[in-house]
Amino acid sequence: MSVTKFFGDISREMRKVSWPKRPELVRYTITVLSTVVLMALFFAGVDLGISELIRLILE
Template structure:
């Protein structure tokens, strides 16, 4: 049990050392991530659709 308590004390100490982003930075990073994920999702959806159509044309 003491090891668990020591672990969480260590976690608490380390979390206080973390440099957390400010509000504007957090908003910018969030928008960047959402934009990137959306772009990649649309890109692979289009590639998947194109390959599916190509295979459908070949097999007909």
């Protein structure tokens, strides 16, 4: 398989891709960012809680 054929195949496959429209992309981006923020807050809370629990146990 030659490099030229490889990149030609890639080009052909990329034309078949159904790219999202701008409103879909914005909605997906907001969904991902809000999920990441909520998960970060959740794990920060869990970390803080576990830290406080360990601090109480060790005192």
